[in-house]
Amino acid sequence: xxxxxxxxxxxxxxxxxxxxxxxxxxxxxxxxxxxxxxxxxxxxxxxxxxxxxxxxxxxxxxxxxxxxxxxxxxxxxxxxxxxxxxxxxxxxxxxxxxxxxxxxxxxxxxxxxxxxxxxxxxxxxxxxxxxxxxxxxxxxxxxxxxxxxxxxxxxxxxxxxxxxxxxxxxxxxxxxxxxxxxxxxxxxxxxxxxxxxxxxxxxxxxxxxxxxxxxxxxxxxxxxxxxxxxxxxxxxxxxxxxxxxxxxxxxxxxxxxxxxxxxxxxxxxxxxxxxxxxxx
Numbered sequence: 001x002x003x004x005x006x007x008x009x010x011x012x013x014x015x016x017x018x019x020x021x022x023x024x025x026x027x028x029x030x031x032x033x034x035x036x037x038x039x040x041x042x043x044x045x046x047x048x049x050x051x052x053x054x055x056x057x058x059x060x061x062x063x064x065x066x067x068x069x070x071x072x073x074x075x076x077x078x079x080x081x082x083x084x085x086x087x088x089x090x091x092x093x094x095x096x097x098x099x100x101x102x103x104x105x106x107x108x109x110x111x112x113x114x115x116x117x118x119x120x121x122x123x124x125x126x127x128x129x130x131x132x133x134x135x136x137x138x139x140x141x142x143x144x145x146x147x148x149x150x151x152x153x154x155x156x157x158x159x160x161x162x163x164x165x166x167x168x169x170x171x172x173x174x175x176x177x178x179x180x181x182x183x184x185x186x187x188x189x190x191x192x193x194x195x196x197x198x199x200x201x202x203x204x205x206x207x208x209x210x211x212x213x214x215x216x217x218x219x220x221x222x223x224x225x226x227x228x229x230x231x232x233x234x235x236x237x238x239x240x241x242x243x244x245x246x247x248x249x250x251x252x253x254x255x256x257x258x259x260x261x262x263x264x265x266x267x268x269x270x271x272x273x274x275x276x277x278x279x280x
Contacts, residue, residue, distance in 0.1 A: 015067040019128055020060050021075055023146045026249045036077030036124035044072040049089040071130040074182050075146055076100055079122030101179040101188060123149045125184060149180060151214050151246040154253040154270050157205040163258045167227045169205060175221040176212045186216040215245045223254055239264045
């Protein structure tokens with residue numbers, strides 16, 4: 001889509017781009033377009049929303065704008081709309097406003113924690129930015145790269161029964177938020193996850209997978225273990241003292257070893273636990 005005024009006007013103060021969108025992993029591997037669902041693309045000038053841009057039949061986005069203003073072209077798509085709400089901005093809205101927010105499993109928005117496993121597997125986001133002075137040619141080709149913002153967390157607790165005995169055990173993770181902004185930042189309300197868990201035949205306690213937003217800048221996750229409703233262990237860092245934080249596309253496991261001398265907590269890639277095989 002070309003903005004009004006790009007054709008048949010004096011183009012000396014305008015720049016045009018033909019933008020292609022590609023969806024990749026953080027290691028650069030291409031992903032099928034289907035994982036992002038329906039992609040919505042929005043143009044912001046000087047940090048304010050101007051209009052939604054639709055692709056041409058060839059899949060590319062054609063944009064034209066005043067070259068004296070910074071421009072951001074933001075693309076967002078959710079593979080599962082049952083768990084994520086996409087927000088269409090109003091004209092003039094700031095780029096820091098929310099573009100996607102999690103849907104809560106229960107009808108009550110005021111619930112303190114989420115216990116159901118959320119089905120969100122892909123929340124894809126990307127942006128292409130222009131800074132005045134970068135290009136003054138009549139037409140420029142560019143690529144907007146989208147990546148998955150979703151994180152996956154597994155929890156495995158070992159030696160719980162042998163050290164602490166029978167009881168009703170639960171875990172809670174705090175420090176997550178429920179929204180993604182058009183500028184790519186994580187924001188919104190705080191979320192507490194309380195996933196279902198159970199013991200296997202070897203006495204290892206594990207929980208359902210948590211699908212969540214990555215941790216916001218400057219924030220971290222706090223892990224808490226409860227027995228019969230009473231907290232028995234809480235930590236916001238691993239055994240080396242590093243804060244628990246999660247970046248986009250992380251698929252990690254929090255491993256807790258309960259021993260006679262104390263509790264050790266480590267955060268490692270899930271694939272390292274399962275012989276480089278990630279189970280979905």
